[in-house]
Amino acid sequence: MRIAVVNNFFPPRVGGSAHMSASLAAQFVAAGHEVLAVTAAYADAPAEEERDGYRVVRLPAVKMPQVGLSIDFDMSFASLRPGNWRRLWKLLDEFKPDAIHLHGQFFDLSWLAGIYARRRNVPVLLTIHTLLISDNKLYGGVFRLLDAVLVKPILRYLRPRYVILDKLGVDYCVERYGTSDANSEYFPIAVDTGHFAKPVTKDVRAEHEIGDAPLIVSLGHVIPLRNRLPLIEALPAILAVHPGVRVIVVGRVYHDAFLKRAAELGVSDALVVTGAVPKADVPAYFAAADIVTHDLNGGCGTASLEAMLSGTATIASVTEDNYPGIELRNGENVLLVRPDDSEAVARTVIELLDDPERRALIAQRESEMVRANFGLDVVAEEHLRTFEKMVSEADVLR
Known part of the structure; x- marks a missing residue:
């Protein structure tokens, strides 16, 4: 098959959506398929x-200003640059895709490529990575309106088959976009197991002069949806029992409320904030950590799953039925707390630091669970089976 992969986010930009789309593209090539990434x-x-056996084309784009919204990444939109519509369609006409894999329901490249697919009768798979939600009532209302008057009508026209990553996404897509079992696949986030089989690139503890102190790593961009506040507010209780604890926050800081709160609570000295780091260095941070906490506002994304895979005890905030068809058992193969519950975070961290043997056992079970259910090879094979089915059905209709 010829598969076009389209995502406004793509390496060297870091982030779960970017890495997942690139990793799946490489896996499709490894399975013998042709790939064009736009x-x-x-x-x-x-x-x-050329990257991992496939062609990557980056279209000129306009970087949008950051305005404090809950999904406030440095987003760029290609449709605002004249001629990109024609450039994209020409690329796709030359490539002649059998199927198109779109990433992100509110990105303009998804819309442009989706319209192309509709006009050319090419089957489309759309992965929903980010939900348009916010705890801020004003922003939440704006996002709901955007979904209703813009995103939903476009998706109704495009008629993709959806890939939905977790239960929260399922509930959201049913409510906002009217999805159902008939037009959806429930595949989890894909984690590149091979990336964590390589030797680590650096000694994180030595670099940050941490020595043998208990270390919590929180890796991923800091945005309002992942604001780190539950971890910061748990720190006074944690430090009271384990005064040497250090916390490394790894990722670009788009929302600095956690730093202000740390200063108010007098725990700033326990923090190290590194900013974004190369993907190659991520395993080194997990290897250095005793505990990883990232998704404490609700969710369990790529960074948390990679941390589990690496064999480090990882705390997240989802329910045990978060991934359809995958059994999570709190305290056995995963560590779960309620969203935004700093007391639960403090209690769980203290228990783990107090009991290294239990921490190591849970970390091992987390790693086995992720490898069996979220491994890139497993998830890519599920995608390819779906592509093959969609292409066969499209051929029958032509």
């Missing part, structure tokens, strides 16, 4: 390159 220009990344 994305938006980013920083000094080349306009075109």
Whole structure:
């Protein structure tokens, strides 16, 4: 098959959606398929390159201003640059895709490529990565309105088959977009197991002068949806029992409320904030950690799953039925707390630091669970089976 992968976010941009789309593309190539990846220009990344056996084309784009919304990444939109519609359609016409894999329901490249697919009768798979939600009532209302008057009508026209990653996403898509079992696949986030089989690139403890102190790592961009506040508010109780604890926050800081709260609580000295780090260095941070906490506001994304895979005890805030068809058992193969519950975070961290043997056992079970259910090879095979079915059905209708 010829598969076009379209995502406004793509490496060298870091983030779960970017890495997942690139990793799946590489896996499709490894399985013998042709892949074209189309994305938006980013920083000094080349306009075109060969990557892992497939072609990547980056279209000129306009970077949007950050305005404090809950999904406030440095987003770029290609449709705002003249001529990109024609460039994209020409690329796709030359590639002649059998199927198109879109990532992100509210990105303009997904819309443009989706319209192309509709006009050319090419089957489309759309992965929903980010939900348009916010705890802020004003922003939440704006997002709901955008979903109702813009995103939902576009999706109704595109008629994709959806890939939904977890229960929260399922509930959201049913409510906002009217999805159902008839037009959806429930595949989890894909984690590249091979990336964590490589030797670590650095000694994180030595670099940050942590020594043998208990270390909590929280890795991922800091945005309002993942604000780190439950961890910061848990720190006074944690430090009272384990005064040497250090916390490394790894990722670009788009929302600094956690730093202000740390200063108010007098725990700033326990924090190290690194900013974004290369993907190659991520395993080194997990290897250095005693505990990883990232998704404490609700969710369990790529960073948390990678931490579990690496064999480090990882705390997240989802329910045991979060992944359809995957059995999570709190305290056995996963560590779960309620969203935004700093007392539960403090209690869980203290229990883990007090009992290294239990911490190691749970970490091992987490790793086995992720490898069996979220491994890139497992998830990519499920995608390919779906592509093959969609392409066969499209051929019958032609």
